[in-house]
Structures are given as C-alpha cells and as structure tokens.
Amino acid sequence: MPDSVPGGAYVVFFLLAAGAVGFSLAMLFSRNFVHSAAYLAAALLAFAGLNALLGATFLAMLQVFIYAGAVTVVVVFVVMMTRVGVADWRALLQPQSKLAAAVVVVFGIGLLNALAGFVPALASPKAPVTTRTIAELLLKEYAAPFEISSLILLAALIGAIYLAKEARQ
Amino acid sequence: MSNVPYLSVLIALPVAVCLALLVIPAAQERLVRLTALAGTGVIFAWNVLILTLYRPGGGMQLEENHAWVPVIGMRYHLGIDGLSLPLVLLATMLPLLCVIFSWRQDAQPKTFFFLIVLLQVGMIGVFLALDYVLFYVFWEIVLVPMFFLINIWGGDRRRYAAVKFFIFTLVGSVVMLLGILLLWFYGPKERTFDILTLMRYGQAGGYASQLQMWIFAALFLGFAVKVPIFPFHTWLPDAHVEAPTVGSVLLAGVLLKMGGYGFLRMALPTLPEAFKGGWGTALAVLGVVNIVYGAALALTQKDLKKMVAYSSIGHMGFVVLGIAAGTAAGVDGAALQMFTHGIITGMLFFLVGMIYERYHTKELAKLRGLMTEVPTLSVVLVFASFASLGLPGLAGFVGEFLSLMGGFERYPYIAMFAVIGIVLTAAYFLRMLQQIVFSPRTPDVALACAQPYDARPNEMVALIPLMSFALFLGVYPHPFLQILDPAASAIAKALGG
C-alpha cells in the first residue's frame, strides 16, 4: 500500500482489523466446524492483508498460500474425515471458561498496557522488502536456520506420514 | 613401610571384599560365607596392625592428605587418633563377629554379607575421614546397606521401619550438611572442608559467637538424630525391633556412635563459643532427659528387643552427658561409653536374636525359665545385662562413671538427675531377668512347638570376644584410657575445661 495516501491506509487498516477480529470471534463461536474453518481462512486472509499493508508483500502471499490456502484445506479435510458435526458451542466450552476469561482479560490488560506504551511510528524500509532481498537473506545471513527449517519440515513430513499411513492397512 | 597408606587400605579392603562378593555367584553359598569371613577377618587383622603402629598420645597419626575435588575444595584426608581408634576397632570387629554369628544365614546370604561389608566401608570411613565432605560421604553411605538390611530381613513392619530410619537420619544429615557448608563458607580465606583446619580456625575465634550458635544447631540436628537424642529418637525403637539381629547389632554398636563421634570431632572443638554459650547446657539437659526417658520407657516394654532399644537410648544419654560436660573426664567417659555400649549392646542384641531364633517370640510375657532350658545362653544374658546396667567391674560402669563425673564437674545440678537413671536401668534389667531367666519353666501353648537348644559354637565364638572386652574394660580400662585421654584432654582444653 502506498504511504502517500495516509487516509486510505487508515481505512484499509480498520477494515482489515475489523475483519481479523470479527472473523476470529466468528471462528470461535461458530457451531459448525466447517464454518469455523472458513472463518479461520477469512481471518488469515485479513492477516495477509495487514502484512501487505506493512509492506511485507512476499509474506502476505505466503500467508495466503500456506495458511489461508493449504493449512485450512487440510483442516477442512480433517474435519470432513472425522465427520465432526454441528454442536452447540456452549457444550463445547470447558468448565474453566469463566476463569480462563478472567485470566485472559487480566493478561490482556497488562499486555495492551505494555504495548500502548510502545510508541515508535513505523519506519519506512530503506529498501523495499522484495522477494529477492528475502532470498538473499535466507541463503546468506539466515542460511543455517533456513536449512534447519527444511529439516523440521522433513521431520514433520516423516512423522505425519508415519502416523497417518496406518489407515491404508 | 612408612609410606604404606594404612588407613586407605583399611577402607579399600572392605570395598574389595564387596566387589569380590558381587562377583561370586549367589548359588555358591559356602564360598560367599568363606569370603565374607576371610574378608572381615583380614580387615580386622589390618586394624590390629594399625593398633600396634599407633603411639598413644601422639595426636593425629597415619595421616593421608590428597587433593580430590579441587573445584569444591574437597580433599581426601584421613587420619586416626585416640578418639577414632576405638570406634574404628568397633567398626572392624563387630562385622567380623556378625559374620560369624550369622554363619547359618540362609536367606540370600550373598546380599546379606555384601550389605554387611558395604556397611563396614561407611562405618570405617566415617571415623577416619578428616574432611567434612568425605565424612559426609561415608556418613551417608552407611544409610543404604542398613536400609536394605532392615527392609529385606526385617520383621513384619520392616518397610515402615526402614523408611523411617532412612528419612529421619537423612533429615538430620541434610541439615548437618547445611551446617558444614556454613562452616566452610565463613571459614578461613582459602576455603576448605578440612576438619582440622576449620577446628583450629574455630578455636582461634574465627567464627562469630552468634554464627557459632547457628552452625552448632545445624550440626546438632544431624548428630542428635543419629545418637539419638530425645526427641529425635523415635526412629530407633522401630528400627531395632524390625531389624534383623545383625542389623541391630551394627546399628546400636556402630551407627549410633557416629553421632557422638561427630560431636567430639567436630561440633565441640570447632565451635567452643557455641558450646559455652548455651549448647553445652542444652546438651547436658538433653543427655539427662535421654538417660531418664530411655530407662523409664524401657521399664514397661513388652518386647525384649524394644526394651534393649530403649536401654540404648538411655545409655547414649550418658554419652551426651559426657559430651556436654566437655571436661577431660566427660569426654573420656563419652568416648569410652560409646565403645563399651557398642560391645555390650551388641552382645545383648545377639542374645535377643538367639532367643528369638529359639522361641520365635520376643515378648517378655511369653518367655519363661531360660535359665533351666538354655543355661549357657542365660548366663551370658545375665552377664550382658549386668554389664549394661553399669555394674562396676564390667565395662558399662567405667564410661557411665566418667561421664557422670564430667557432668558433675560442670553441671552438678543437672547431672544429679542422671543418677536416677542408674536405678531405673537396674530396675528394668532385673525385671527382665526375673521374668524370663530366673523363673520357673511354665508349659506355654504358644511355645510348645519351640525346641530350645543352647548356644551354638559359632554364636559363642561371636559372644566370647565381646564378653572378654566387657570384662577387661571394666576391670582394667587403663590401656584404653591411655589412648583416649590425650585426645579427650585436647578437646577439654579447647573448651577451657
């Protein structure tokens, strides 16, 4: 998003923010798990938008592909497979809900308080964060974590396959 | 020969015997027994050799001092003096006699003898160590084999007793460990765990008086549980009642002495201000309480072994009283009482074990007419009882007499009450003798199946040395006191008494 239109940015931010919060809540309180998954996808899309608003377009794209796309699809897949149907959300609540709410509220107040004290405005990146920049970073400065992440993915793959494969036998 | 590490060998020998026992297959019971016998025999012989090398009055001797764990300032420092020599003698002699006594042990003999010898490692080490950490290491080693001895071969409530024994002692010793850390932390500039160095430092006034009180308290708890001093004694009757005979013998014979030894070796000479500042008096009061309380409780026990256990508490009270006196007489008395109590109570527990083996009961109410049925055993029991009740002419008297003398030197008004214990002690022993030994044989249904047989040769072999010691020390304690007295005088001097 171009910084030259500050008013526009605010509008977009609020729209996306409202979307993120709203879809999150909707996901939480939806009685139908498939709906839930859909709301999740929507919330993640809103996050992708926010990332883009912050200038991280590559990340936003990934967010759309990996999260809003792939992951949600897998979730929906599992939901369908496990045939978990509709349920009254009250019945889905843990007995500890009130306490959890209290803790989260107290926690949230503290956290937001701490964040509110943090005032710096967003600095403009000296160079735009292009895919190329990221690629260079990943292969140079972050080569080690990058490689290791690949191992993580591999391990997750092996683990997931092992756990899931039994179904066919 | 001068550079032979005599003391290290004395510790290494039982370790070697342990390893040997581990290697021998459990099925070869005869070999196991022979190894245990030969092993403990050699250990004892080695100790006798050390005894011949020892020069009475020569202070700390045969010292070995090497760095061990530099990071924590722990050294491998061994030495022997008049205070430790008799106790080491106990720690080498009693296991040998125990092995002889339990020659017929047929329930898991391998484990049994292994544990006895393992116990010996700790017992010898405690009395030889001159480094606090090393001391603590040996101190704790002792717990494990004793725990198993009670837990495996004990009576009906063995699990309870074993855990109680372990936990009680451990509570004391961890607090003691904290005291040791305090000693070390507030010690001289170059921090050290060396007992002798810290002792000199303490005598030179290195520790502030208030601090001394605290450190003494920490050490006190550790030693008090072991002695045991009222009100930390409750583990003892349970442990004794449940323990197998040999366990009781070693427990009463050596383990309890570790507490008294700790006071004499560490607490008193290192922290003289704490001693003078109230701990001495407190110990005296506790000592007297021990004497009277132990005797009073022994008076109405229904179980023979429990009675002996409480008598132990009473007798250890004399040790505490002697320690509390801090005079040469008191310390002499305490040290001697520790040795003689080891001998005499060891004997008593052997006898209780023999009686139990024959009659399958330890209840005073069920035993009758032993003098008629098992005369030799009875004579030994009478002898041991009289020795235990402090009959002059037998060993028990000398220690009690000197302890009392020490008590009267410093706290005449407290020591006065200890004298009551003498009468009570006589009372319960005589009551016991009257009930089970000097009584007509009455046919008892419960005992009808029991077939009493008199003392076996191996049992007598185990008992006779103890009897000789008890007699010899009572008649002529001079050689022993010649060894003890210089060390005791040194402690008394440090305490200004």
Add this chain to the structure above:
Amino acid sequence: MIPASWFLALGAIVFLIALFGFLTRRSLIQSLMCLELMLSSVNLTFVTFGRTVGDPAASGVTFALFAMVVGAAEIGVGLALVLVFFREGHANVTSDDLDILKG
C-alpha cells in the same frame, strides 16, 4: 503513518482471542485452529516490529517466515495425531477424551 502500536494491539487482541479460544474449546480441531490464529498474530507482530526496528535485513519478515514454516510443520503433525486419535474411536475428537493419563 499508522502508529506501530495499533498493529501490535491488533496482533495482541487477536492473540488473546485465540488464546481464550484455546483455553476454552473442547474440540481438538478448534484448538488447533486457535493455535493457527495465534501464530498468525505473532507473525503480524514480527512484521510490525521489523518495521519499527527498521533494520535493513528485514529480520522481522524473515522471522515471520520461519514461524510460518514451523507452524505449518507443527500443524501437519498435529492433524496426523488427531487422525490417529479419531481412528481409535474417539468420534468427537474432543480434549475430554484425552482422559486416560492423569494424576
């Protein structure tokens, strides 16, 4: 310029909502979804901080990237576990069914 704290607050709010969800949902799948959402808000925070720190290396974005990868990997294993769990006969796949092990 939009203040950074707005983005951070938004991230925190969604994080807290998802956290609340994680703490209160019985359904394992919903729990997983909440974790996803938390991860996303963390990513937003990273990106925001990347802008305030303003380092040329664009670390914030990179961190978010790694977080995303790792998150995806975790979700993969997690869903596989949920599947196994379902196959063992727990039709509802709720955390209440995780009740053998306790105490």
Add this chain to the structure above:
Amino acid sequence: MPLWLTAVLVPAMPAACFVVLTVLRRRLGERAGYVAIGALAVSLTACVALFARALGLAGADEPLVHVSMPWAVVGGRVLDFGVLIDGLSASVMLMIGIVATMVVVYAVGYMHGDERFAWFFAVISLFTASMFGLVSASNLLQIMVFWEVMGVCSYLLIGFWYERPEARSASIKAFLTTRVGDMGFLTGVILLFVRYHTLDLPALFRAAEEAPDRLFLTVACLLLFVGAVGKSAQFPLYFWLPHAMAGPTPVSGLLHSATMVAAGVFLVARTYPLFEAAHYALPFLAAAGLFTATFGALLALTETDIKRTLAYSTMSQLGYMMGALGVGGLVAAVFHLITHAFFKSLLFLGAGSVIHGSGTQDVREMGGLAKTMPRTAATFLVATCAIAGLPPLAGFFSKDAILVALWGGKEVGQPLALLLFVGGLLTAVLTAFYMFRLYFTVFLGEEKSHAHESPPIMTAPLVALSVLTLFAGAANLPWGHPVLAGLVAPKEHEEFVWWLMAMSIVAASGGVYVAWSQHKTRLGAVYGLERYVVYERGQGHYLERMYGFAFIKPVFALSEFLRNLDFDRLIAALVVDPVFRVSDALRGADIDAVYTSVFVNGTTKAAESLAAFDGGVVDRGFGIVGRAWLTLARSFERIDLRGVDRTVDGVGETVQRLGRELRRWQTGFVANYALLMLGLGALIFYLAYWFTRGQS
C-alpha cells in the same frame, strides 16, 4: 611371698573359685562345695597371716600394705587401684574369713541335693571375694566396684530359689533398694574426685585434712552414708532386709553378718577421717543409727517368723554400730561389727538348722526343740546371750563399748547424746527380751513338731562359731590394752566406766527376766496384741500385769502399728507405681503421637481457614485450588483422629497427603494445563517482579 601378694590372694582365691565353679559346674557336681571350702581356707590362712603382721605393727602410722597401680587416666590424672591393709581391714578381713568359711562348710550340708549346688557355691565365693576386695581396697572407686559386685551376688543368692515368687521379688527388692543407696554413694565418690582429684584413701584423707571444706565434706559424706544406709539396711532403706530371708539360710547367715550389711558400716569406718573432717555429718549418723536400732527392735517385737526376727535384730544391731560411729566410737563400732558377725551368723545358722529340722519358720509352731536338737540349742543359747549382751560373751563387751561411746557423745553434744544413750539402753532391753522370748519359745516348752538334729557338717560350724562368740570379747577388753583399739584407732582411748557396765547388765537381765516370766506363765510368749487379753483377764502376777499395761502394751501396739504401716508398700505406692505409670503412658504415646498432634493440629487450623476462604469468597471457578485445600484440611482431620493410635508418622503422612492433594492439579485436561501454565506462571512472575521491584 610378698605381703601385698598375700593381701591380693585373699579376694583372688574365692574369685578364682567362682570362675572355676562357673565353668566346671556340671562336671564338679557336689564336689564344688569342697572346692569352695578349699579356696576359702587359703584365704582364711592369708587373713590370719595378715592379721598377725598387723598385730605386730599395731600402733604404727603407716598401713601394713599400700600398693597401687594406675587403673584409669582422666585428663592426665590417674585413678589407682590397689590394696590397703591396715589394722581395720586386717581385723575385718579375718572376721570375714572365719565367718565365710564356717558358712560355706555349713552350706555343704544345707544345700545337699540342690539342683544348682555348684552355682550356689560359685556365687557365694564371688560374694565373699567381693567383700574381701571391698575391705582390702585402697580407694573409694574400688570399694564401690566390689560393693556393687556384692550387690549383684546378693541378688543372685537371695533369688537363688527363683522358682519361689517371694524369692524373685525379694532379690529384686534387695538389689534395687541398695541401688537407691548407691546413687548417693556414686554421687559422693564423684564429688570427692571432682574436688580432690583423687580417690586413694590415704591421699583423700590428707587432702580433706589440708583443705577441710566442711560443708562440702558434709554433703559428700552424707552421700556416702546414703550408700551405707542402703547396704546396711538403715531406716528408711531397711525393708529389703526382712524379705531377703527368702534366700537359702547360709546366705542369710553370711549376708547378715560378715558381708553385705557389714559393708555399709565398714564404708563409714573406712572413710571415717572424712566424716571427722566433715564434722556436721556425724550427728546425722548417730541419730539415724540409733533410730534404726530402736526401730528394728520394735519391729522384732511382734514378728513371728524366726528368720525375720533375726533380720530385724540385724537391722537394730547395725543401727547400734552406725550410732556408735556417729558419736565417734569407731573402735566400738568395729568391735561390735566383728562380734556381731560371729553371733549373728551363729544365730542364722542355728535358725537354719532349726528350720532344717522342724520344717517351719513360724516360731509359734515350734517348741521344745532343745531335746531333739541339743547341739543347735546349746550354740543358739550362746548366741542369744551374746546378742542380749550378757557377760562375759563377746556381745556384752562390744555393746558396752557402744554405750560408753554414746554416753560420751563426743561428736554430737550432750543433750542429743543423752537421748541416744537412752535409746541405746532401751534397745538393749528390747533385744534381750525378744531374743530370749524367741529362744524360750523355740527350744523350751512342749514339743510341737518332730524334729531331728542336723548332720555334723552343719553343727560343726555352729560349735566353732559359738566358741568364737564366747571368747571374741577378749579382742577388746575395756581394761588393759585393748587389742582392737590398737589396730583400728591407736590414738583413741576409751574410758572404762564401771557403772555403765552395770547398767547394761541390768538392762539385759531385765529383758531376759520379762521373757522368762512370760514363758513361765505357760501361756506362751506374747507375739501380738491379741494376747493382751491374758493380762486383761487379770491372770498372771500383778507386777506382770502392771508391767504389761504400762509398758508392754504400748510398745507392742507401736510395733504392730509400724509393721502394719508397711513402709514397703508405701514406697511402692509413692515411687514405684508412678514410675511405672509414667513409663506405661510414655510407651503408649511416645513422641510420635505428640509430633502428629502438634504438627497436625496447627496445620489443620490454617488449612481450614484457607479452605473456608476459598470456598466462600472465591468463585467456584477456582475449584481446583479450593478443593485441594478443602480436602487437604479434611485429610488433616483424619490424620488427627488416627494420630492418637500412633500408627502414623505425623510429618511424613502429612507430606504424603499434600502430595495426594496436589496430584489433583494434574487433571489430565489439556486446557486446564494450559491455563495453569499461563495463570500460575504469570502469577509467580508477577510476584517475583513485585517483591524485587525495589532492586534494579
């Protein structure tokens, strides 16, 4: 043979005999008796030799033998043990040697056929050995050693027939009672050592002379005296003595004459310089001694058991000796100690013979035994005369010496001395009365049972002893140069007071006359108040009646009252019972339960209030915490209830309960865990932050 070796031989022989007999008791059988006799004969010979040497040295300052070697070293100071033979110990040893030998010879006959024959002689040898050792000891500690060994032997001997319940209880009573006295003895010895750093007798006397702290010495001496009170059966530690009759009669013979009870008197005599230096201790001795003398005589008045009567007489006679010591009559006391040993052993052995012959101990069932047991009767008469103080028997001279000493009252002051003297005289009258009454009842009158004379091995010692009783008085005749005085206290000079001697003869005769007059009425002797009816009916001589109402009735009443008082039971109720009760109570509870209740009660309160807070104030959402505390509190209550029966180990159990309750936090629910992680973690962090906010 060096002299000290001779001295050592005296106790060593019977001690060795003990060892031999113990080890070989099965193999020797009844030959054991002869072994014992042999050993004692050697000792006796040695005693005679020592006594002869002592006679030769009489009057010298230095003791005959004084050797010692270190026994223990304490703080660099040496405690010795050794042998000290002087006139006192030589004379007493000779007496012991004679009496012990006689008793052992007698016992060979008496114990014939007993299943523990050898064991008896073993113990009696040790008994004698320890008495020898005690007398020849050179220091106080050593005296105490032998003192206690003797106590044990007495325990074994009195309880020798342990099949009899009364023997078992008597043996314990004897040992424990004397042990109570030993508490004092031990304390005294310790105090003396603490003060003077030595226990060697001559050194101690020197030290006490050089630094006479009278108050301290008085305390120490009184403590020693407490020991002597126990051993010599003085009031109030006398009650074991009559019970001690449960043992075999030879034991009584020995125990009441030459050993055991003699030890107490000997101890005071031995440490007499200390008592003199202490000064304030002597009046106590005198008063206690004379009180016991009168008291014992009174008790004997209404006693019907022959051996018990003799026991009370022993007590009474020992009181005499103590009293004499209290007024400075050292020689008199020792003299009486020796003569008393002879005639008392004679009496006991005679009584044993009587019991042996008639099969009963109750005098009321005896009578006319003089016909069937002539030798016993004759020797018994000699002894009775002696104890009654009839001239010229040994008892007469020694008792007279005591009366002289009492009259002199050197150490106590005139008014008290007069009182003591009157008490002594009264006791003399009573003694003569009850002893002769006893004799008349048993040996004269009509025959009540079929008795037979004892075998010669039993009667021979009787004869020998009666000879000694007849002539032992010569050892210290009040005129000329008293031999014993020269040995024991060469510097003392007793005056010869003829009218005192006359008075004592009158007193003794008076007692004998009353006894005879009673016997003569053919109504039998009076042993209890029930017989006053005799006088009340107006029978008998008017003088007798007057005498009876004015004197005998109150005295008998007193005697009976004292015997009914049963000091024994009083002590039991006041001391022994409470001790047992305390012991029992402690055994029931011990500290375990105290731990439990103290620890648990305190914690329960705290837990309850916390639980109430949780349950009432905080929302039920905090269910886990609240529940945990609540259950914790309840579990504490449960422990509390069970704690009484001591099965729980307070602290350990509580920790376990805590563990059980904390376990509930582990609900197994993922969401709970997550919330706890977040909530508890944040709380902890916040608290950590809050508490350290002042620091950086």
Add this chain to the structure above:
Amino acid sequence: MTSSLIAFSPEILLTACALGLICFDVLLPERKATVRWIALGSVLAAIAASGWVAMNAAALYGTHFEGALVLDAHTTFARLLFGTAGALVILASWDFYADRSVAEYFALFLFSLLGEIVIVAGTSLLMLFIGIELLAIPTYALVALLKQQEMAVEAGLKYFLLGMFASVVMLYGVSLLYGALHTVSYLQPLFVAPGTLTPAVRGLVLFGFFFLMMGVGFKITAFPFHFWSPDVYAGGSTPVIAYVSTIPKVAIMLALFRILGPAFASEWAAGRAFIAALAVLSMVYGNVVALMQDDVRRMLAYSGVANTGYMLVALAAGGEDSYAALLFFLVVYTFTNLGAFFVVLAVSGQERATLDDFGGLGRRGPSLAFAMAIFMFSLAGTPPLAGFFGKFALFRAAVVHGYWYLALIALLTTVVSVGYYLKVAQEMYGGDYALSAPGAQLARVAAPPTLRLAIALTAVATVLLGVVGVRFM
C-alpha cells in the same frame, strides 16, 4: 564457509545419515535391522567427529554461519554428552522397534538429536526457537510411535497441543523482545537490568521474558509449566521418554545459561527471583507429588520436575562455579535418568509401568535391580554415587552466592524425594518375594542384551562419576 562446514561436520554427518537411513529403508525395505547399525554408527561417528573438531579447537572455535551458530567448549560438551546419551538410547531401543517403524524411529530420533545441538550452539532466540522445534516436532510423533496404544496416542496429542501452545507463546515473547531490544542475538548480553531500559520498552521486555520462559520452562518441565510431563511420560513410548526426559532439559539448561548468565551477572533481580521461585516450586511440587505415584514413569516425571528445580537453583545462583556445578549435575542426571528409564523399559516393556512390576526384582533380575538401586540412590543424592556430588556442588554454589534458602529448601526436599526413590528400592528388595521362594523358581525378567549393555554402561557411569569422575568437575 569451509571451516564452518568442518566445524559443524558432526551435525552434517548426522543429517546425512538420517537422510541416508530413510533412503536406505525406502530402497531396501526388507533389511530393517541394518538401519539400526546405521543410526548407531552415525552417532558414534558424530562423537568421533566432535572429538576431532575439539582437538582442533583453536582453529575452529568461534561463530559460524554468519554468527548463527557458535562452536565453543559448551557446544563440544553438548555434542559429546548428547552423542553418548543418543548412542545409549539407540542401544536401549535396539530391539523395541525392530518392526516396520524402525526407520522412522531412528530418523526422527536423529533429527531430534540434531535439534538439541542447535539449541546449544545457537546464538539467538531465533535459533533457539528453531532448535526447539527441530527437537520437538519429531518427538511429538515419537511419543505416539506405538500408535496402536491408546495411551501413547493420547500422550502424543497432549504433548503436541501443549508443546505447540508453549512454542507459540514463546514465539510471541521472542517477537516482543525483538521489538523492544532490536535484536534477538545473545552473543551480546540480551537482558540487561530493566532499570536501564526506557519505560516504553520495559513492559515489552518483561512480557517477552515471561513468554520466553514459558516456552523454555515447558521443555525443562519447570513448575508450573510441567503439567504435560507426567501424562506424557506415563503414556509415551519408554525409550522415547527416556530421551525426552533428559537431553532436552540438558540442552535448554545450557542455552539458558548462555541467555541469562550475563543478565544475572548484572543483577537483574526480578528475573533471578522468578527463576528462584520456579526452582523452589519445582523442587517442592515435584518431590511431594512424586511421593504419591504408583506409576513408575509418572513418578520419574515428577522426579524430573524436582531435578529441574535443582538445576534452576544453579541458574538463579549464577556464576562460574554454579555453571561448573550445573554441568556436572547435568551429566550425572543424564546418565542416571536414562538408566532409570532403561530399567523401566527392561521390566515393563512398553506397557504401563507400575511399582508392582518391580516387586521382587531383586530376585527376578538381580543385576537389573542392582542397577536400578544405584540409579534411585543416585537420584536421591546418596554418596558416593554421582547424584550426591552433583547436588552437593549445586547447593554449595547456591550457598556461595547467598542463596541460603534455596540450598535449605533443596536439601529438605531432597529428604522428601528419598521417600519415593526408596519405595522403588523397597519393592525390589522386599515385599513378599524377598525371602519366600528360592530364587530359581521366580520368573526372571528377560531383557535384550543391548538394553542390558546400556543399563550397565549408565550404572557404571553413575558410580564412576561419583567416585572418580568428581575429580574432574
């Protein structure tokens, strides 16, 4: 770059072997047994390589990969320790996954092991996070490896849900710290006393720190982040649990010392107090609750919580000597805890392990019982076993740095701990088996020889570390 590759050759070797192992399994699926040798060989080779690298320390020590990883003494220490422990675990599990899952098992295991080293060698919170994930993700699957077992799956799911929760929270913390401190590298001290921070970021640092500690505390099972461990330990596959309960803790403790050591040196009171509080609570809670357990693995889980408390004592105390003490303690803990779980494996197999299973072990499997007794007494801190010296060194360090109360509480809770360690010993050498039947008539415990070897090695290590090894502390 080349030097970096050489410096991290052990890790590269491990990675290569893990990959090769999978390929091997895919290509030759019938030769399952060989896979084990590859795994063992790779670990041993990695150890050898580590040793070789350590010998050339001068040339290779320093940061590598653009400062992402650091090779220093600690890394070497971690490599050797983890390699040894890894080899032991492989030995112990030799026969337990010989069926179709063997390749997955060993591959995942090696990946996880790699993660541990990354945690120690990493220089930034990012590397820490990635290391933790590399460690964790394979273990989620490993715990549930016996997926036919209901409890194993439950354990896996719980572990996963809470683990991911902790990771996400931790990541959030990392993001806050990144925003506040502008860096996540701890090559320079990361945390400084908050007083020196501007008020604007102080809150962020505090929250960031707390979230970070939550993620880390989860892995080391510090109270109150430990809740997963008893359930997971009790349900999971035993060899995996043996591994999960030891090496991750060690790795994180080492990393924590890197992160917090400098902060505590600058006296950050709140952080220190927090760690101290966690230490106290962990010691008390772990020991007290462990008393009441009948399930041995669950009991060991609580014992693990308690041991974490002891480790945290050293962390709170700070300083070089604490660090030395901690290292020693960690080594001891590794061997002892591994050994204990190995014996559980030998006795109960992969099933639920209750105390009853240990009844009469002293006669049914004397050598196993003897080893278990050594482990239990070492854990209880009985000299002369290694556990005592480990604890002693820790407590001594606490005393030196003024943490008297920590030392006291540690000592007292040690006493409590004896209660449950002894329970195991009592079961083994007591109970009804103790004296009754002759030894020959009892059903003996059959354990595979490799497992026995692993147990023997750990037992010997536990003894020798105490008697001899303590000299090199």
